[in-house]
Amino acid sequence: MQENLIWYACAEHIDPILDEIVDEQGRAPDLLPLTAKERTGEADCHWCGKEPDYLLILDGGEK
Numbered sequence: 001m002q003e004n005l006i007w008y009a010c011a012e013h014i015d016p017i018l019d020e021i022v023d024e025q026g027r028a029p030d031l032l033p034l035t036a037k038e039r040t041g042e043a044d045c046h047w048c049g050k051e052p053d054y055l056l057i058l059d060g061g062e063k
Helices: 011-025
Strands: 005-009 030-033 054-058
Touching: 005 011, 011 054
Parallel strands: none
Antiparallel strands: 005 054, 030 054
C-alpha cells in the first residue's frame, strides 16, 4: 500500500490544484476545509505559497 498524497490550497487556487491532481492521478482527492486552529503556518498553498484554506488528501490505495 502506498502512502497518502497530500496537497494544500488557498481559496484562490483550489480549482486549478484540483484539476491538476485529477489530471495527474486520475481521480479526485478528499477536500477538507482547514479551521483557524489547523492552520499552523507549516504548510503553504501548492501554487502560490500563501496560507492554505484546504487540505487535499488522496489515499494511497489502488486506482
